[in-house]
Amino acid sequence: MPFMSFFSMYNKSFIYVFLSRLMIGALFTLQFLLASCAMDDAVSEPSPFVPTVQRQPTYEVEKVMDVVYGYGYGYHAELDSTIETALMLDIYRPTGITSPRPVYMFLHGGGFVGGAKSNENIKAMGEYFASRGWVFLSIDYRTTAHIGQDVSKLAPQEWINMALQNIEENRSAQFIAMYMAQRDAKAAMRWTMANDEQLSID
Incomplete structure (x- = not known):
């Protein structure tokens, strides 16, 4: 029984660590995807403060x-x-x-x-x-x-x-x-x- 009890505790600890790391990995993945979406938005809708230049002479x-x-x-x-x-x-x-x-x-x-x-x-x-x-x-x-x-x-x-x-x-x-x-x-x-x-x- 003591051995089985120790084994059960070990399994619970292992499962806890595994699930914790899996959750952390999922959070990092979600954060990366959200950041990628934000970057895509930034590219498709440039800020009005980003300097722009022209191909043809435009200004005095x-x-x-x-x-x-x-x-x-x-x-x-x-x-x-x-x-x-x-x-x-x-x-x-x-x-x-x-x-x-x-x-x-x-x-x-x-x-x-x-x-x-x-x-x-x-x-x-x-x-x-x-x-x-x-x-x-x-x-x-x-x-x-x-x-x-x-x-x-x-x-x-x-x-x-x-x-x-x-x-x-x-x-x-x-x-x-x-x-x-x-x-x-x-x-x-x-x-x-x-x-x-x-x-x-x-």
Whole structure:
């Protein structure tokens, strides 16, 4: 009898655990199905606050040029000196829209040697995307054109030493400009995030 009693208690415990786990599994399954239904509803009926863009030019474009997003040291040819220089960007945005818009941050190419936001093709890109509902930011950043004889303020000394000692002579300035450019890109990103409401971006 004691053995049978123990066996009966064991069976009851096993059945209790089994049913409990089965119920928990059923609840998780139900929760998953409900969540899936909710996701389907969200897809079929998008929120009015979700930014939308157009395939065709739809909006007039407002342009704000040469907005200062930060400062960095650079060579000034007229002064023949390395001084603090304003870093600028251009804003292209659709007019007549108050809801938050998607933002397109564009940094021109040029291998850290050249390039500028004033390029006509880049201006055309700004017009293209802004007319379809985007806020387009065209970023200028420092290149080798901003490097003079004094490079001490342009990058950490370790970076400068590596550029001067381990990089080919005709590429050392490009290597230093690489550091400057990535710093400027981060500054532009911080400026954009700090001014998201003013820019009406999502």
